[in-house]
Amino acid sequence: MHEISVARSIIEIVRQQLAGTSDGDVKVVRVRLGTLAGVVPESLEFSYGALTAGTRLEGSRLEVLTVPAQARCRNCLAEFELDEETFTCIACGTGGPEILSGREMQVVEIELGE
Amino acid sequence: MMNIITVERSILAKNDEVARMNREMFRNSGLFVANLVSSPGAGKTSLLERTLEYFRGSVPIGVIEGDLQTDLDSQRVARYGVPTVQIMTRGGCHLEANLIRDAIGKIDLSNLRLLFIENVGNLVCPANYDLGESVKIVIASTTEGDDKPLKYPAMFLNASAMVINKTDLLPYVSSDINVLRANALRINPQLTVFETSCVKNTGIEEWCSWLKRQIIPAS
Numbered sequence: 001m002h003e004i005s006v007a008r009s010i011i012e013i014v015r016q017q018l019a020g021t022s023d024g025d026v027k028v029v030r031v032r033l034g035t036l037a038g039v040v041p042e043s044l045e046f047s048y049g050a051l052t053a054g055t056r057l058e059g060s061r062l063e064v065l066t067v068p069a070q071a072r073c074r075n076c077l078a079e080f081e082l083d084e085e086t087f088t089c090i091a092c093g094t095g096g097p098e099i100l101s102g103r104e105m106q107v108v109e110i111e112l113g114e
Numbered sequence: 115m116m117n118i119i120t121v122e123r124s125i126l127a128k129n130d131e132v133a134r135m136n137r138e139m140f141r142n143s144g145l146f147v148a149n150l151v152s153s154p155g156a157g158k159t160s161l162l163e164r165t166l167e168y169f170r171g172s173v174p175i176g177v178i179e180g181d182l183q184t185d186l187d188s189q190r191v192a193r194y195g196v197p198t199v200q201i202m203t204r205g206g207c208h209l210e211a212n213l214i215r216d217a218i219g220k221i222d223l224s225n226l227r228l229l230f231i232e233n234v235g236n237l238v239c240p241a242n243y244d245l246g247e248s249v250k251i252v253i254a255s256t257t258e259g260d261d262k263p264l265k266y267p268a269m270f271l272n273a274s275a276m277v278i279n280k281t282d283l284l285p286y287v288s289s290d291i292n293v294l295r296a297n298a299l300r301i302n303p304q305l306t307v308f309e310t311s312c313v314k315n316t317g318i319e320e321w322c323s324w325l326k327r328q329i330i331p332a333s
Contacts, residue, residue, distance in 0.1 A: 002207050002208055002238070002239035002242070002243075005206070005208075005210070006125060006126075009125050009126060009128065009129070010125055012128070013121065013123050013125065013127070014121075017119055017121055018119075024117065031125065036267065036268055036271065037242065037268070038238050038239070038241055038242060038268040039242075074303070084267060085264060086264075086300070087264070087267065087300045087301045088300065095296075095299065095300030095301075095303070096299060096300055096301065096302065096303030099271065103268075105124060105125040105126055105242065106121075106122060106123060106124055106125060107121045107122070107123050107125055108120075108121060108122060109118050109119060109120050109121055109122075110118070110119040110121060111117070111118055111119075112117040112118070112119065113117075
């Protein structure tokens with residue numbers, strides 16, 4: 001359950017971005033999470049809600065943009081969306097592909113409203 | 115009116131920045147640092163004990179122990195006469211770079227060649243947190259089942275080596291060591307694999323010889 005500590009890091013980044021501004025309320029905080037990042041979106045959203053209660057961010061929503069894992073076969077060089085249960089090339093069946101994406105953990109943007 | 119502030123920042127940027135500083139400090143001290151990760155009870159502390167025993171009197175080693183509660187592990191390790199720092203995370207499920215930064219302030223790194231960080235027993239959370247280590251070593255025990263790499267791929271993806279521990283129990287469990295090894299290599303073909311039993315003291319020589327080769331030559 002490291003979602004709480006991930007949520008805390010997100011909130012800290014948002015606070016830094018908002019420091020010194022008073023451009024209205026935060027509506028949405030958008031984050032990008034790869035499917036291999038090992039973070040459960042539902043737990044993260046819950047943690048975010050719990051940690052923002054009673055702060056300037058109360059009532060804002062955390063939106064998770066999921067990035068699927070893309071891989072490249074080390075044998076036949078085929079690129080494909082990784083089946084995370086097998087880690088095997090869909091073209092030639094070789095295991096252990098090179099991971100091209102799926103480990104992302106980023107704060108993308110903050111949406112403000114009136 | 116809708117207003118968007120573009121951020122595009124890594125969520126773990128702060129941790130990674132501290133990890134970078136730790137890594138620089140380790141490099142300046144000529145230290146090879148191994149971050150030991152596994153589920154609870156896989157045998158991280160036992161492997162550490164066998165390793166400390168092996169290197170006793172020949173290689174100066176330091177240990178940072180991470181646990182939710184108690185200093186039981188650092189007590190076990192301290193018996194081998196090595197400098198040890200216990201981090202208690204008080205419920206935190208993994209170690210973060212700033213905890214390591216604070217811990218290395220309590221240990222004299224200057225004469226050490228090897229530093230072990232024993233992470234909190236957890237096969238999920240420690241995967242994402244860079245501590246500044248040279249390598250992550252994942253310990254998988256035969257009693258956990260041979261499917262663990264497929265269930266917890268991130269840890270095996272980020273590790274440089276895997277130690278399959280408790281090989282003495284293979285006759286009593288349904289795990290197939292060949293399947294366990296194949297599953298781990300399917301996720302990360304670059305893993306160096308060791309097989310150990312800390313009870314029977316087998317495989318320790320091979321594991322420690324590999325460690326010895328990783329030690330940074332004195333300049």
